[in-house]
Amino acid sequence: GAVVSQHPSRVICKSGTSVKIECRSLDFQATTMFWYRQFPKQSLMLMATSNEGSKATYEQGVEKDKFLINHASLTLSTLTVTSAHPEDSSFYICSAISSPSYNEQFFGPGTRLTVL
Amino acid sequence: QKEVEQNSGPLSVPEGAIASLNCTYSDRVSQSFFWYRQYSGKSPELIMSIYSNGDKEDGRFTAQLNKASQYVSLLIRDSQPSDSATYLCAVIFNQGGKLIFGQGTELSVKP
Numbered sequence: 001g002a003v004v005s006q007h008p009s010r011v012i013c014k015s016g017t018s019v020k021i022e023c024r025s026l027d028f029q030a031t032t033m034f035w036y037r038q039f040p041k042q043s044l045m046l047m048a049t050s051n052e053g054s055k056a057t058y059e060q061g062v063e064k065d066k067f068l069i070n071h072a073s074l075t076l077s078t079l080t081v082t083s084a085h086p087e088d089s090s091f092y093i094c095s096a097i098s099s100p101s102y103n104e105q106f107f108g109p110g111t112r113l114t115v116l
Numbered sequence: 117q118k119e120v121e122q123n124s125g126p127l128s129v130p131e132g133a134i135a136s137l138n139c140t141y142s143d144r145v146s147q148s149f150f151w152y153r154q155y156s157g158k159s160p161e162l163i164m165s166i167y168s169n170g171d172k173e174d175g176r177f178t179a180q181l182n183k184a185s186q187y188v189s190l191l192i193r194d195s196q197p198s199d200s201a202t203y204l205c206a207v208i209f210n211q212g213g214k215l216i217f218g219q220g221t222e223l224s225v226k227p
C-alpha cells in the first residue's frame with residue numbers, strides 16, 4: 001500500500017514557540033492531504049483539507065492563522081502550529097489520497113506534540 | 117450535522133470469540149464506509165472498506181453494510197489478544213471528501 005511519513009514523530013516545545021510538522025507521500029502523488037488532531041481518549045477530528053497549490057480549507061472552529069498549512073508539492077504538506085500553548089498539545093495525524101475519485105486515505109504515523 | 121455514532125465500550129470478549137462492533141451514520145446518501153484499527157499511541161490503520169449493501173469478508177474480518185438502516189458493522193472472528201485496540205468507524209459523505217470518524221469502540225480480548 002501507499003506510504004505516508006511524518007516528521008518529527010515527537011516534539012516538545014516551550015509555550016509561545018512555533019512548531020512545523022511535515023507530511024510526505026513517499027510512493028505516490030497526493031492530490032489532497034488532510035490534517036487531523038486527536039486528544040487523549042477522543043476520536044480524530046479533521047482540522048483542514050489541503051490541495052496542492054491552493055489554500056487549505058479549514059474546519060469550523062480551527063484558527064487558520066494559528067495552524068498554517070502549506071501544500072507546496074504533490075508529495076509534501078506542512079502544518080505549522082504558531083505561538084503554541086499547552087492546550088495545543090495533542091497527536092497530529094496527516095493523511096493523503098492520490099485522486100479525488102479514490103476515497104481511501106493513507107495515514108501517516110502521527111506526531112505527538114507537547115507544549116510546556 | 118453529519119454524524120457517525122459508535123458505542124465507546126469497552127467491549128470485552130474472550131479469546132476465540134466473535135467480537136461485534138456497530139456503527140450508525142446520519143446521512144442516507146453516504147457511499148463510502150471504513151473500519152480502522154488504532155492501537156494506543158499509533159495512527160489508524162485501515163482494516164476494511166465497504167461500498168455496497170451486504171457482507172464483505174477479509175480473513176477473520178467481515179464488514180456488513182445496511183444502507184436502508186444506515187448501519188455498518190464489523191465482525192471479528194476467532195478474536196485474539198492482539199486484536200485489542202480501538203476500532204474507528206468512518207464515513208465519507210461526499211465523493212473525494214472528508215472522512216468523518218465515530219468516537220471509536222475500545223475492544224479488549226481476554227486470553
